[in-house]
Amino acid sequence: MSLGVRSSGLVLLLGCACGLAPLVAPPAAPAPPAKSAKPITFNRDIAPIVFRSCAPCHRPGEAAPFSLLTYSDVKKHARQMAEVTRSRAMPPWLPEPQELKFADELRLSKTEIDLIQKWVEQDEVEGDAADLPAQPKFVEGWSLGQPDLILKAEKPLVLPPQGTDTYWNFILPVPIAETRWVKAVEIRPGDKRYVHHANILVDRTGASRQRETEPGAGFGGMEIRIESQVFDPDSHLLFWKPGTIPSVEPEGMALRLDKGTDLVLNTHLQPSGKPEVIQPSIGLYFTPHPASKFPMLVQLENDLKLDIPPGENNFVVTDNFTLPLDVNLMAIYPHAHYLGKDIQAWATLPDGTSETLIHIPQWNLNWQAVYRYARPALLPKGTTISLRYAYDNSDRNPMNPNHPPLRVQGGNRSTDEMCHLWLQLLPVNFDPSEGDPRMVLQEALARHNVEKNPGDFEAHYNLAAMLEARNNLEGATAQYRAAVELRPQDAAGNNALGAALVAAGHPAQAANYLRAALKARPDYFEAHYNLGFALAQQEDFAGASEQFQRAFELQPHDASVEANLGAALAQMGRYPEAKSHFEHALQLDPNQPIARENLDELRKETNQQ
Amino acid sequence: MGASLLVCSALALAQAGALDLEGHATNPLTASSNKVVVLVFLRRDCPVSARYAPAVQQISKRYADVAQFWLVYPDKTETPQAIRKSVSEYGYQLPVLRDPDHVLVKASRVQITPEVAVFDGSRRLIYDGRIDDWYIDLARARPAPTTHELEEAIRAAAGGSSLARKEVRGVGCYISDLE
Numbered sequence: 125m126s127l128g129v130r131s132s133g134l135v136l137l138l139g140c141a142c143g144l145a146p147l148v149a150p151p152a153a154p155a156p157p158a159k160s161a162k163p164i165t166f167n168r169d170i171a172p173i174v175f176r177s178c179a180p181c182h183r184p185g186e187a188a189p190f191s192l193l194t195y196s197d198v199k200k201h202a203r204q205m206a207e208v209t210r211s212r213a214m215p216p217w218l219p220e221p222q223e224l225k226f227a228d229e230l231r232l233s234k235t236e237i238d239l240i241q242k243w244v245e246q247d248e249v250e251g252d253a254a255d256l257p258a259q260p261k262f263v264e265g266w267s268l269g270q271p272d273l274i275l276k277a278e279k280p281l282v283l284p285p286q287g288t289d290t291y292w293n294f295i296l297p298v299p300i301a302e303t304r305w306v307k308a309v310e311i312r313p314g315d316k317r318y319v320h321h322a323n324i325l326v327d328r329t330g331a332s333r334q335r336e337t338e339p340g341a342g343f344g345g346m347e348i349r350i351e352s353q354v355f356d357p358d359s360h361l362l363f364w365k366p367g368t369i370p371s372v373e374p375e376g377m378a379l380r381l382d383k384g385t386d387l388v389l390n391t392h393l394q395p396s397g398k399p400e401v402i403q404p405s406i407g408l409y410f411t412p413h414p415a416s417k418f419p420m421l422v423q424l425e426n427d428l429k430l431d432i433p434p435g436e437n438n439f440v441v442t443d444n445f446t447l448p449l450d451v452n453l454m455a456i457y458p459h460a461h462y463l464g465k466d467i468q469a470w471a472t473l474p475d476g477t478s479e480t481l482i483h484i485p486q487w488n489l490n491w492q493a494v495y496r497y498a499r500p501a502l503l504p505k506g507t508t509i510s511l512r513y514a515y516d517n518s519d520r521n522p523m524n525p526n527h528p529p530l531r532v533q534g535g536n537r538s539t540d541e542m543c544h545l546w547l548q549l550l551p552v553n554f555d556p557s558e559g560d561p562r563m564v565l566q567e568a569l570a571r572h573n574v575e576k577n578p579g580d581f582e583a584h585y586n587l588a589a590m591l592e593a594r595n596n597l598e599g600a601t602a603q604y605r606a607a608v609e610l611r612p613q614d615a616a617g618n619n620a621l622g623a624a625l626v627a628a629g630h631p632a633q634a635a636n637y638l639r640a641a642l643k644a645r646p647d648y649f650e651a652h653y654n655l656g657f658a659l660a661q662q663e664d665f666a667g668a669s670e671q672f673q674r675a676f677e678l679q680p681h682d683a684s685v686e687a688n689l690g691a692a693l694a695q696m697g698r699y700p701e702a703k704s705h706f707e708h709a710l711q712l713d714p715n716q717p718i719a720r721e722n723l724d725e726l727r728k729e730t731n732q733q
Numbered sequence: 734m735g736a737s738l739l740v741c742s743a744l745a746l747a748q749a750g751a752l753d754l755e756g757h758a759t760n761p762l763t764a765s766s767n768k769v770v771v772l773v774f775l776r777r778d779c780p781v782s783a784r785y786a787p788a789v790q791q792i793s794k795r796y797a798d799v800a801q802f803w804l805v806y807p808d809k810t811e812t813p814q815a816i817r818k819s820v821s822e823y824g825y826q827l828p829v830l831r832d833p834d835h836v837l838v839k840a841s842r843v844q845i846t847p848e849v850a851v852f853d854g855s856r857r858l859i860y861d862g863r864i865d866d867w868y869i870d871l872a873r874a875r876p877a878p879t880t881h882e883l884e885e886a887i888r889a890a891a892g893g894s895s896l897a898r899k900e901v902r903g904v905g906c907y908i909s910d911l912e
Contacts, residue, residue: 189780200778200808203907204871213872285824286787288876317780397786398823462876488872522869525876 164243165251166195173236174198175260177215178205180367183262187316187366193259195250206244209237216366216491218484225498230367267369268308271407273298275387278340280403283318283393290393291346291538294404295332298385305378307411308371311364313391314402320392320490322404324362325350326379327386346461347536348390355593357562358421361455361548363494372409374454376416377550381408394490419454419550420562422569424469424511427534428577430541432463434529437518439463441543443576444510448568449561451549452500456482458511459544462489462523463532466514469545474506481509489523500550511545559594566590574603581610585617588624597628608637615645623654631661649678653685656692665695683713691722699726751805751830751837754813759830761837762856765801769890770852771883773827773864774805774843777819779906781868782847786823788864789847792884793827799891800851802827807846808911809833838908845903849883853890860886863903870904 164170174182174192182192191197198205208214209232217230243249277294284290313319325332327350335343360379373379389404424443432439458467464487472478482495503509517529525539526532532541551561558564570587577583588603604621611617618641625634638655641648656671672689679685690705703726709719750758761770773789775782793802804827806816811831820829832838841850842861851860865878882901 189783190778200910201906203910208871211870211872213870216872286784395784396780397783490872522875523873527875527877527879 163246163249163251164239165249165255166198166243167251167253168255169239169251170198170243171195172257173232173240175257177230177232177236179260180262180369181215185316187319189317199248202244202248206241209240212237218486218488218491218493219495220483220485222480222483224479224481224501227496227498266310266407268310268372268407268409271310272410273300273408274405275408276405277314277342277389277403279342280314280401281342281393283400283402284395285398285400286395289320289538290344290395292342292344292391292393292402293332293335293348294342294389294391295327295336295340296387296389296406298381298387298408300381300383300385303380303382304408305411305414306381306408307373307378308409309362309379310370310407310409311362311368311389312405312407313364313389314404315400316366318393318396318400318402319404320365320394321492322364322389322391323494324406325388325390326358326362326381327388328352328356328382328384330384330386332386332388345536346390346392346538347542348388349536350388355560355563355566355590357566359415359419359548361421361457361494361546363457365491365493374417376413377419378411378413378415380415392490417550418560418562419548420565422547422549422565424509424545424547426511426543426576427541428580430515430532430534430543432515432517432532432541434526434531435518437516437520438465439515439517440512441515442510442512443543443545444508445569445572446508447503447505448564449505449551450553451503451565452552453481453497453503453547454500454550455494455496455548457492457494457546457548458482458484458487458513459492459542459546460487460489460513460515461538461541462525463515463517463521463541464489464513465516465521467511468513469509469511471501471503472508472510474504502552503549509547511543513543515541563590563594567594574606579610581607581614581617584610585620588620592624592627597624600624601628612640613644615641615648615651617641618644619648619651619654622651622658626654626658626661631658634658635662647678649675649682652678653688656688660688660692660695663695665692668692669696681712683709683716684718686712687716687718687722691718694722694726702726751832754817754829754831756813761801761803761805761828761830762852765803767854769796769800769854769887770856771796771800771802771887772805772837772841772843772850772852773802774807774832774838774841774846774848774850774908776808776846776906776908776911777806777811777815778808779846781871781905783823784874785847785864785867786825788867790823790825790827792864792887796884796887796891800887804829805832805837806830807832807835807838807908835908835912842900844908845905846908847905848903849886851883851886851890854893858898859890860899862899862901868904 178192182188182190184191190201215230275296275298277296281292311322311324313322325348329350329352331350387406393402424445426441426443429441460467467484467487469481470478471481517524517532519529534541551565554561567590570590573583574587584603584607588600588607591603592600601624604617604624608614608617608621618637622634622638622641635655635658638651638658641651652671652675656668656675659671660668669689669692672685672692676685676689686705686709690702690709693705694702706719706723709716750760753759761772804825816829841858843850847864848862849864850858853859862882864883866880867878868874
């Protein structure tokens, strides 16, 4: 029986851990110049820095606007390079240094930055050719070799030459006949020079396709939300930013793709001055080994507290979540829009010590990224993860989309704000007899959200759905009731409460809520179905058959509705009609158990007569 | 100051000068009738230059009656063919000059691409610098500019108002890196 729509509450995003790393062993960091004041030279001192930290993007076909592969390339941008390295605009790396190291860190050392400054001051000497290290070698084409399956956006997007940034979602159906396991994903976002970042959402519901005006066209929007009917939490952060080189997922952590799944590529595109054609593709690398470890994406957030007055230059939002079990923290993805200023997250361990998870003192949406930790960090049960985001809605924030500033609230448009922190957590040291540890995590998170926002319908609804999935019907019913009290007219809330009451053996109470759901939405398939069920439990078979009939009209290909309709008619003694419904149900689904069993019974009785 | 600059510019241009894409020496200050002259300095490998193309084209159209725009490429390694291709891709409909010896760069006092120089009817340099304040630095651009220095300078030059010479440095790529 359908238990109604459940929201996973997940808004976004996610993917493979990717990072910037050259495919050759990086040259060692340059030695500081000797005290004998030998002039700094390109070949000896600067080339190693440039080859390691600049060339992965600054080469043909990559994201950067010019190459930095030779002395003359670098000389043509020398002062610019001195300036952007001094300001740390390049290489793009937002987090401050911290104890918990990130993989593929792009930050230059102070020594490296000083060397570049001095080289430019000393008139950019080329130096002895013998000192020049070998040119970096990069893999051409797909970084991990030919993918097992390549998906290409059906229709390209033509990016206009000017205007504000474009946020576009390409839908790429995955043509597989059965469930496959993916060990690596390579995102080719189209022309890399104009794509600021891209990330993949796994849509197992087909909901995103509904948003296209025509198949393959894609749709606009910075943030998208995919609701799930079942507990099937997202597991991977599949993210591309300039310079990303894909990596293979850790052993046992393959991504599941089912038949019928769509990958939605959410892209941030920046006009270049001329029209650009953007047509992304995605390469999938399969493994025969199903996942044996199940990470989960957990979101801390506090969007409901975002109501930033115009002119406010330090609006602070926090959230704190205490872990119900031990986890390994694998990766982190902070997200805010244009007013974000100072972004911090830290963990307070049970022994009182605290560990910085990330600190970005000058947030820049254009360089947002997923950050993988160099090694997974164990956070024991009882650890509190905290976020603190500060926002600047004054005129002093040049990225402010409103000039003069306006009141800004939480929301999905790029001119709204967000306060999100995604964490990729792998539960460890858990007792399997207590069930799926991800459910333990999700329930704790849902409870936390109810405590944080007791007046929020969705918080109660999501906690209820989680409790229901864990067979805590009493708890689920109480939370659905709280949700319905907040929104008495809500069709989905009333239907879910009704469905939970049916499951808990209270069909009479359930019928009231299911009728309320149908009053709000007369063509609500699930509510008709559930009401039919509730009435049948009260032996009102006439009422039940009427509801199943209505449900069947709404979804004439649903075999279980047909079977239930047949069963209700059989209960009323209308056997010939019942038989034809059972037969039709079996045409729709030859394995429909109710239809099969009842039809057998009917035939036996007919034979005995 | 204005007078001596005018003399300098005139002398410098007389000596060498910029080239059109056919290789003919061209002095934009004498080849623009009595209109205001706007020199727009660009580098093909500068993404900020590129992103300004639609705005430059629009402003040049808006002031076509009073101002003659020229695109100036100061990179001596650039070929006319490559420049021609780029100009066409970006939809420019403006005359183009190469300035391999940086004669126009010096006369205009520009330092960055993209920057502009505005000369009034008597060929006095009245403004050099950014087009507007769209870019804050190389990592950040505003959603839209909030100042419009180029347009203000064209209006002042066309109106003959005796404004003090102005300069506001731009954000982009250093022309001195090309020397």
